[in-house]
Amino acid sequence: MNNMNQKQLRNYIDVVSFALDDVTLFLDTHPDNQDALQMYAGLKEKRTQAMNDYVRFFGPLNRYQVNSGNKWAWNMGPWPWQGEV
Amino acid sequence: MWVYEKRLQFPVNIKETNAKLAQAIISQYGGPDGESGAAMRYLSQRYSVKNSRVAGILTDIGTEELGHGEMVCAIIYQLTRNLSMEEIEKSGFDKYYVDHTLGIWPQAAGGVPFNACEFQVKGDPITDLYEDMAAEQKARTTYENLLRLAKDSPDVCEVLKFLRTREIVHFQRFGESLRMVQDDLDSKNFYAFNPDFDRSAPCVDPKPGCNKD
Numbered sequence: 001m002n003n004m005n006q007k008q009l010r011n012y013i014d015v016v017s018f019a020l021d022d023v024t025l026f027l028d029t030h031p032d033n034q035d036a037l038q039m040y041a042g043l044k045e046k047r048t049q050a051m052n053d054y055v056r057f058f059g060p061l062n063r064y065q066v067n068s069g070n071k072w073a074w075n076m077g078p079w080p081w082q083g084e085v
Numbered sequence: 086m087w088v089y090e091k092r093l094q095f096p097v098n099i100k101e102t103n104a105k106l107a108q109a110i111i112s113q114y115g116g117p118d119g120e121s122g123a124a125m126r127y128l129s130q131r132y133s134v135k136n137s138r139v140a141g142i143l144t145d146i147g148t149e150e151l152g153h154g155e156m157v158c159a160i161i162y163q164l165t166r167n168l169s170m171e172e173i174e175k176s177g178f179d180k181y182y183v184d185h186t187l188g189i190w191p192q193a194a195g196g197v198p199f200n201a202c203e204f205q206v207k208g209d210p211i212t213d214l215y216e217d218m219a220a221e222q223k224a225r226t227t228y229e230n231l232l233r234l235a236k237d238s239p240d241v242c243e244v245l246k247f248l249r250t251r252e253i254v255h256f257q258r259f260g261e262s263l264r265m266v267q268d269d270l271d272s273k274n275f276y277a278f279n280p281d282f283d284r285s286a287p288c289v290d291p292k293p294g295c296n297k298d
């Protein structure tokens with residue numbers, strides 16, 4: 001993740017998060033499936049690391065990640081529904 | 086994108102069974118000034134809002150209202166989970182029970198189903214923020230009415246009091262949001278102007294509401 005720009009890192013987070021969303025649904029109905037459990041663990045690790053990087057370099061993606069400094073930056077655009085900037 | 090957290094914003098732990106009270110409180114889930122309407126009102130209004138900070142406030146308060154809907158449902162669930170057939174008949178819960186058993190369906194206390202007209206989106210941030218301030222006041226009044234009905238149920242009152250206080254905080258934040266939007270206006274466009282729309286509309290002649298920047 002070291003050399004990714006903001007767009008690439010966001011895209012990576014989108015991909016990993018969607019994989020997690022999907023494997024979560026699968027595990028909800030297959031709680032003993034070892035392959036899926038392993039996949040979840042690997043993806044979770046990747047997402048955590050990518051999120052940490054994103055927050056550090058580009059800012060918060062949710063309201064519990066804000067490193068406030070001396071000016072509140074959470075409710076600043078662009079917002080995801082505005083499309084590419 | 087939303088992520089669910091397995092917790093309530095404020096705990097709900099009710100031991101008693103009280104179907105009559107549940108039928109009143111359900112209005113704050115699916116009634117005219119309930120939490121479902123509040124959540125969808127703010128989350129729907131935010132898209133066209135050009136002031137970024139205000140779009141964020143609508144997002145954050147809308148998100149919190151989703152959590153409040155969950156808390157209201159937790160109250161209703163806990164008040165009705167141990168209902169006996171006899172209590173269902175005696176408490177007047179029978180009419181609701183016929184269609185929904187003990188499931189939770191968004192309706193007003195009087196039985197009127199949830200209606201999308203409960204939330205308004207006018208596409209004008211000044212109009213919408215006045216709507217939102219009024220909505221928060223109406224929700225506060227509803228919680229006060231409920232508190233009078235729930236006076237003998239301290240566990241329920243604790244939660245209703247918390248939710249009532251949040252309506253006051255939301256009213257204050259929307260008032261500040263309105264000020265932020267109005268601060269973007271000048272003396273020529275302070276009235277009769279939609280800052281999310283009129284700036285891009287062709288201006289025929291210089292009249293109030295016509296921003297020529």
Ligand SMILES: [Fe+2]
Pocket residue numbers: 123150221224251252255
């Ligand atoms: Fe509210």
